[in-house]
Amino acid sequence: EDQVTQSPEALRLQEGESSSLNCSYTVSGLRGLFWYRQDPGKGPEFLFTLYSAGEEKEKERLKATLTKKESFLHITAPKPEDSATYLCAVQAGSNYQLIWGAGTKLIIKP
Amino acid sequence: DGGITQSPKYLFRKEGQNVTLSCEQNLNHDAMYWYRQDPGQGLRLIYYSQIVNDFQKGDIAEGYSVSREKKESFPLTVTSAQKNPTAFYLCASSPRPRGGASKETQYFGPGTRLLVL
Secondary structure, X not given: OOEEEEEXXXXXXXXXXXXXXXXXXXXXXXXXXXXXXXXXXXXXXXXXXXXXOOOEEEEOOEEEEEOOOEEEEEEOOOOHHHOEEEEEEEEEOOEEEEEEOOOEEEEEEO | OOOEEEEOOEEEEOOOOOEEEEEEEOOOOOEEEEEEEOOOXXXXXXEEEEEOOXXXXXXXXXXXXXXXXXXXXXXXXXXXXXXXXXXXXXXXEEOOOXXXXXXXXXXXXXXXXXXXX
């Protein structure tokens, strides 16, 4: 069964303390892996799409990487405004529907 | 400004009542989606539509209905048959289904929170 698991469920960091969020997946024929940011009470905001193992993408303090089994979202020197829930989703095989992880809630304390 | 709008932001449903959530997009996207989000769970797909006048059930379609009469609009009706409707409902759209993963990035509206009185 296709599955996406995000860890940890929640992560508390001090401002400036770098860390990584994990998205592991078991699917047949990965077509794309998507990262989104979601603020409380709002819709998810698209961040990145990764297509193949070894690919990396960056945006400000965020960097997403992809291997054959998982993706990491690295956050460098985070600020309080980076606090949000980060969602990961995978598209696989001939089914263009997305398979979603439950998200990681990131809290950055000043 | 191109984007996806959802209304209302909050919706209250009484027992036995059908309610309709609005979703409109001006991105000229072909595909539209409805998701339900519950605390601690991943997004779950209710219905999706690849083209006008066509739509398919997702993983949790029971108790919901949709229509796609215009490319820009994809309203969702939560019927009285949905016994646990309290959730955050998200509408999304993507440029073109099955056009390669780059064409299938989904963009989301701001959401509607449905509560039961």
